[in-house]
Amino acid sequence: MRLLFSFEHEGELAAATANHTRLRLTARGATHGKRALQVEYLPDRDWPNLMFRAPSPWDWRGYAGLAFDLYNPMREPVQFGVRVDDDPRADGVHHCRQGTYTIQPRTRMRFVFPLGRNPMDYGMRGLPPLGKDLTRIGVVNAGNIRLEHIVAFQIFLWRGNKPRTLIVDNIRLLEGDESLEGIVDEFGQYARDTWQGKIRSLSHLRRTRTLELRELERLPAPEDFDEYGAWRTGPQLKATGYFRTEKVGDRWWLVAPNGRLFFSTGFNCVNYGDATFITGREYMFRWLPREGDPLAKHYGHATALMGPLKEGKTFNFYAANLERKYGADYPAQWREQTLRRLRSWGFNTIANWSLWEWHRNGRIPYVATAGVWGEHKRVPSGSDYWGKMHDPFDPQFAVNARAGIEPVAQRVKDDPWCLGFFVDNELSWAGQGEDGGRYGLAYGALSLHADESPAKRAFLEQLRAKYGAIERLNEAWGANYPSWDALRPPVSLPPAATRARQQDFSAFVRAFARQYFQTIRAILRELAPNHLYLGCRFAWYSLDAVIAAAELCEVLSFNIYAPKLDHGAYSFLVPLDKPVIIGEFHFGALDRGMFHTGLVAAPNQRERARLYETYVNSVLDHPLFVGCHWFQYMDQPLTGRALDGENYNIGFVTITDAPYPEMVAAARKTHSAMYRRRMKSR
Structure with missing residues (x-):
């Protein structure tokens, strides 16, 4: 280990650059010695940050990670980013590597940001753990950086409407990288750790199905859901035979074909999962089916959208596990199990990127997904x-x-x-x-x-x-x-x-x-x-585009990755007075064998479930929003989906099709009360 800054002396403040921040030493939150650095991020500024610039380029060769201790003294989560630059021209995309995490209120954590390996060089966004009791920050912009020429690093926040404070201590460099050989077991799980719910054998995998069926029979659906998942005992509006929108009092609602009020809770990517590249990475897998094995049908070939792994042979562990669990006719068996799960958990929508087989399923409403491709300007x-x-x-x-x-x-x-x-x-x-x-x-x-x-x-x-x-x-x-x-x-x-x-x-x-x-x-x-x-699912948008969409779409849609819906951040929607649906959100954690949290992090599955409840309730409380859809139904492959290397813990079910019990419990609790909450929050 090489200690960079301990913040025990006033002189260390001279090394720090405050960009739209206020800095001071404090005893509160110190983890290394008696003092730490308090950083107050100022409101209404783009990218406020704490930055350390090298007087001359630092040589960080031989180090695997930039580690630091962080304390969030606030009463709300704070989403922060880390960026390491190897050139003064770094702009957040070029000449840098960048990652994000969300630290929960009143929480102390020890973080490490990966330096040595670029995860994308191995076809992944996140790699195995670096050190005990350290939380790895998932890389978002996984650029290659010249470790012999590091010119700066920073801890930044996004623009906010009020001051936010973090306390930083013990900034250091760590040596060593874990070998990637044999990190994946026969079920697609991380092979070098154990955790609650990890599948140990084929018989264990099949037994989970029997146990879950008993639970689904006991809890078939929330009591106040009708056949569409609409509010069974709520107001009766005009029935048109199709979904529509209507404003009731000061609240926008979706209205089911039978005239009942409907708030859409759904899953993206209810499908047979993503394949992961095998070509060039055979050493990572402890088992792969031989040609002639029935599971060899789950091999395929893919071309990547981004990353150094351009194309090659793939394998789909999720689909293979479905076949092992449900048998040769697994597609029909799994679809039936999934429909029962969604009803039982209180989800009433099969959302974007899902199988065409869900069209006209007659049991759970679904969205139609279309796109525009081809040769045009x-x-x-x-x-x-x-x-x-x-x-x-x-x-x-x-x-x-x-x-x-x-x-x-x-x-x-x-x-x-x-x-x-x-x-x-x-x-x-x-x-x-x-x-x-x-x-x-x-x-x-x-x-x-x-x-x-x-x-x-x-x-x-x-x-x-x-x-x-x-x-x-x-x-x-x-x-x-x-x-x-x-x-x-x-x-x-x-x-x-x-x-x-x-x-x-x-x-x-x-x-x-x-x-x-x-x-x-x-x-x-x-x-x-x-x-x-339902619109185009805005991620990057301008006010002018949103205004035009409000004129021509029945419902506006945004993908909003955050700890909860910030009503103030979306106040620009109020004058438009249109119903709005969230197309994507999620949270992930690293306590059950996954390598990347996804775009919004939680420290563990319990907190991940709590964040789900908080997020959905924040959407229910906004008068314009009429639904929110989780991305996605299952975890992504441990070694990254072939498309772009994403390997996030963002599923309600694991790669072995095992539900996360904490998430299921949070969904049932939240969805069973959602209609009453939305009506009372007026």
């Missing part, structure tokens, strides 16, 4: 994680949208159990920073050539219609363009954004979003007129 926004944004002004976009929606609409059209359509997911609506975050698509369109970009041409037409003469645009923007034709190639903008330019950017982003949502809406109204348009 795209526009960068500055934050293009899953890819650049569709150009809705390209006529080919509408053609491709129809091609994506039509086969789904043909399957679910006129089925009363279909809640509605999500179309697309986490699109690149916004860029980085305060200005680019709202106007990223405007910047992106101007960076293109009008000869190749329908969006750029639409933007120029909008500007020309407003200003007429180029001189008027120059005056408004503080620019000096010689002609309108000078704007056709990629545009260089004056560094200072005038108010007029911001207004023009805002108008373009709103027009862009209207074109997108109107195109999708028209196709849905034609092909599936009885079903709700």
Whole structure:
């Protein structure tokens, strides 16, 4: 171990840089000696952080992790991030590695942030534990960093509306990395540890099914749920035969086909699980089926969306475990078990990314999932994680949208159990920073050539219609363009954004979003007129895009990963007065053999379950929100899904199809009281 900062002396404060933070030494929360560093993160600032800069680059070769002790003295969870930079140009994406965790109220924890190995080099987001009693921070941006040239590291927070405090102590470097050889057992579990519920044998796996069936027979469904999972004893509204929305008092609700009030609790990815790469990583697995083994059918081949493992042979441990548990006809047996589970646990929706076999199941409502793919023009926004944004002004976009929606609409059209359509997911609506975050698509369109970009041409037409003469645009923007034709190639903008330019950017982003949502809406109204348009599941968004969505979608949708729904953070929705549904949220922990917590961390399964209850109740208490869907039904593979290496503890069931009892208990408790709570919270 190499101690970097102990905070025992005032002089150590000189090494710290306070960016939108206040620093002082304190005895409270000290774990190494008598003092620690108290960091107050200031409100209403982007990325407040405690940063340590190297006077000359540090050489951290030979060290496996950056460790520190942290105390949260507040009465609420704090989500924080850690970033290590190997170049002054680091921006959160390039030249750095970054991870996140959520520390619970009044909690002390010892953390380690991985340095030596890049998990993505091994096809994973998280790796096995580093040291006893240390909580590993899951990597989000898993970039390779030059350990011989570390220039800075920081502990940062996201923008908040009030001050938040953390106490940091004992910052140090740790040696050693655990071998990855033989880390996976025959069931896809971590082989080097034991925990409650770990499957020990094939007979144990099969016995869990029998035990669970008794529980499902004893607790078939919440007493106040009707056949749709709607409020059986609640108000009776007009029955239209399909799902719709209605405002009752000051609360928005979904309304079931029978006219009963409905709040949607659901699971994403109710399917046969994700495959993990085998090619190049055979040494990690203690067992794999030989060719000719019945379980060899669960081998496959995949191409990755990101990471160094581009393509190769895969194996699906979850599907293999289903076959071992339920027998040769496992698909039908598992689907029946899953329907019974969802009813028993109080879930009334099969949500996004789930099997097509759930369509028209006649027992649990479901959403229809569609997307837009194909060759049409795209526009960068500055934050293009899953890819650049569709150009809705390209006529080919509408053609491709129809091609994506039509086969789904043909399957679910006129089925009363279909809640509605999500179309697309986490699109690149916004860029980085305060200005680019709202106007990223405007910047992106101007960076293109009008000869190749329908969006750029639409933007120029909008500007020309407003200003007429180029001189008027120059005056408004503080620019000096010689002609309108000078704007056709990629545009260089004056560094200072005038108010007029911001207004023009805002108008373009709103027009862009209207074109997108109107195109999708028209196709849905034609092909599936009885079903709700549930939006595009915003992750990155601008206010202008949300306003346009509110005009054209029946329900707005956001993927919100946080300890709970912060009502203040979503106050911008109040004037829009539209129903809203959360498409994704989750929490994960590392106490049952998994390597990564996912996007919001809990210290253990008990706290994970408590967070579930808190989150759902915070959604129930908001008058605009009409549901929330957990991502996802089962844990991801221990060694990472082939798509992108995610290996998160985010399931209600394990890779062996065993329910987490704490999560099930929290769901039953929360869902059985949810309708009464929502009505009383007015």
